[in-house]
Amino acid sequence: MRKLSWFNTLTLTLGFAFLYIPMLILILYSFNAGKLVTVWSGFSFKWYGELFQNEAFLQAAWVTLKVAVVSSTFATILGTMAAYVMVRAGRFRGRTLFSGMIYAPLVMPEVITGLSLLLLFIAIGLDRGVLTIVLAHTTFSMCYVSVVVSSRLVTFDQSLEEAALDLGCTGFEAFRLVTLPITLPAVISGWLLAFTLSLDDLVIASFTSGPSSTTLPIKIFSAVRLGVTPEINALSTIMIGLVTIGVIGASLTSKRAIAKKQKDEREAIS
């Protein structure tokens, strides 16, 4: 049993305080009655009420949600295929280019990705709107999905699939009954990652959206550029709350799944 030294306790406390205090302040001031976000003038839900009356924000939130659901679903399908190709397809012509195109978007500055996609859409005469944002988000998030899924596929024991085939499964059955259940957690986290990336993206969406398809980050950005507004604090609090519930929920489910698996294994042995 290790014990933390005073030095490590101090760095961890300071480090986590640095990470969390700004967000806690943001949340606290969303309940402030006054217009100023730096002077506390009493508790109120006023800004939440104003937020839900703001048509423009609600409209943008709806566009963002639509884009995120559609693009993360496409990204998951394409990214999983790409991961399968990277890990399983062996050698083929242009493999180096393929893996380069999978890894490059991960480190590409967003301004370059956004600019290049916009120039493409203009060159082929595609009007900017929800469709172009979906295409852009699918492209960069499929690369993240393929990295997540391929790291799972690498550790996957192929003899399990071979066993299923030996026992009379067709290729598709082996995929459905063996490969899919084992890779599913990675596919789901890939989808969640793509979904969050899409919800969060400002720069690429600024380049690829049209006037009728403003997303929530674009709306937030233009509001906060001018200063701090309590309405944005309220909106941020809702978003932070949803993410926290999601992440804690996911970690509890996976913990329970691991505990259940260990229990099953113990019972199988005894």
Added chain:
Amino acid sequence: MKRFALISIPYLWLLALFLVPFLIVLKISLSDTELAIPPYTPTLDIAQGWAGVREWWAGLDMENFVWLTEDDLYWKAYLSSLKIAIISTLLTLMVGYPIAYGMTRAPDEWRPTLMMLIILPFWTSFLIRVYSWKAILSNEGLLNQLLIGIGLIDEPLVILNTNIAVYIGIVYTYLPFMVLPIYAALERLDESLLEAAEDLGCSRFTAFWLVTFPLSKQGVIAGSFLVFIPAMGEYVIPALLGGSKTLMIGKVLFEEFFANRDWPVASAVAVVLLLILIIPIVLFQRNEEKQREAGK
């Protein structure tokens, strides 16, 4: 047949939406600026076949790239981005390493919780996390209120809209990218090595410098690239926390494109930025491959 479909669908998607757009950027960066829609005249006319290519090659003047070297706004912005990215990477390392180290020293049952606390901000909106500093750093902000309240200063410190705010913003938002690879490297470390070093007469501090730090080097390198590369092209942080004097190339590109509508120059800025970033990107991938081989 199935294999062919499996390979070609994602391949074609990436070709069409990743590689082709780049070629378009490259092409437009070599075109001439024009006040029209679209605001450039392509100098390469593919329809004319080889004659067109030859004519394009003869007329190729790299005008936009020459412009980048002549107008000092651009090279100053590249240098200033480089400076900001390097300084903030070092700062992130200085903040992140002790946190990663502390996490590996924590009791085992704390680790999943600490890990979750590091990952949670990563899932939270980047924009919101940057925005949260505005209320803290402004002149009437909470930091100044606190410092004046405890009597440390009389006049508010001007932090928002300066480079210092940009450093804070980058360290804050990219901290998880630094902590996670270092933590992964430190966790693999065999503790008996440290005991051996102490048995052989090293003090704890020398043991750290001679054993722990060198063995975590790959995590440090990976984390530093993961902070440096995106920081170099950053737009949101300088736009929200930086001032009018904060020059960063991502911001210049964005404004060149949207405010000045100068597409050829914006494209040339993007091409040069990519050329600068290719070196760290290649180094990063080599480090990753080395790590993968070491892990096997």
